Structure formats: structure tokens, C-alpha cells
Amino acid sequence: MKKTLPLTLLLAAALRASAVEAPKADPVAAAYKSKCAACHAKDGAGNPAMVKMLKAKPEALNLVDAETLDKKDEDLTKTVDIGKGKMPLFTKEKLKDVSVKDLIAFVRSLAPAKKEAKP
Numbered sequence: 001m002k003k004t005l006p007l008t009l010l011l012a013a014a015l016r017a018s019a020v021e022a023p024k025a026d027p028v029a030a031a032y033k034s035k036c037a038a039c040h041a042k043d044g045a046g047n048p049a050m051v052k053m054l055k056a057k058p059e060a061l062n063l064v065d066a067e068t069l070d071k072k073d074e075d076l077t078k079t080v081d082i083g084k085g086k087m088p089l090f091t092k093e094k095l096k097d098v099s100v101k102d103l104i105a106f107v108r109s110l111a112p113a114k115k116e117a118k119p
């Protein structure tokens with residue numbers, strides 16, 4: 001399953017890109033773009049430059065791989081809430097009008113391929 005992921009992700013990213021450019025402002029998407037995309041990339045697959053800078057494993061910054069998607073919402077929420085390693089914490093004040101829960105849901109929406117996994 002892991003091997004087919006990059007291609008489907010690419011497709012998903014291409015589809016997403018047109019959605020993100022739409023004029024309708026989505027506060028969650030905007031927050032992700034401004035606060036998370038620098039490290040995790042617009043498509044959630046991780047920014048290679050940041051992987052290098054943080055000396056992190058590429059998988060660590062990838063939020064749309066099976067390993068991350070298999071984790072429970074509450075665990076992912078906790079990572080954002082209290083931080084983990086080089087992942088900065090994002091307090092309510094920092095996130096203002098969006099919740100961590102919304103952001104996690106958004107991250108999951110970046111990876112539709114996994115949810116609609118074909119048999």
C-alpha cells in the first residue's frame with residue numbers, strides 16, 4: 001500500500017492545489033498554510049528543505065503517510081497541543097479562530113487516497 005501512495009498523493013495534491021487557490025477563504029486551510037505548511041508542506045507530505053534543516057526524518061514531517069494516518073486523532077491532537085521534539089506547540093492563542101481538531105481533520109482531508117482505499 002505504501003508504494004502506491006506517492007502517486008496518489010501527487011494526484012491528490014494536484015487536485016488540492018486547484019481547490020486551495022479557489023477564492024472562498026477557508027480559515028482552517030489558511031491557518032494550515034500559514035502555520036504548518038512551512039514544515040509539513042502544502043500537501044502534508046513534508047517540506048524536504050525543512051527535513052534537512054531540522055535534521056528530521058522525512059516521515060516525521062509527512063502527515064499524510066500511512067503511519068501518521070493510522071494514529072488516533074487524540075494522539076495527533078496532543079502532538080500539536082503540547083508539541084513533540086521539533087514540532088512546536090500551538091496554543092489556542094496561537095491558532096486563534098481554528099481548533100487543533102479542525103487542523104487534524106484538514107490534514108486527514110489532504111490524504112483522500114488512504115480513506116478511499118480500494119480493495
Ligand code: HEC
Pocket residue numbers: 032035036037038039040050054056060061063067068071076077079080084085086087088090103104
Ligand atoms: C517548525 C516546523 C513545524 C511546524 C511549523 C509544524 N510542525 Fe508538525 N511536526 C514537526 C516535526 C519535526 C514533527 C515530528 C515530531 C516528532 O515526532 O519528533 C511534527 C509532527 C506533527 C504531527 C504528528 C505526526 C505523527 O506522525 O505523529 C502532527 C499531527 C503535526 N506535526 C501537525 C502540525 C500542524 C497541524 C501544524 C500547524 C499548526 C504543524 N504541525 C506545524 C514540525 C513542524
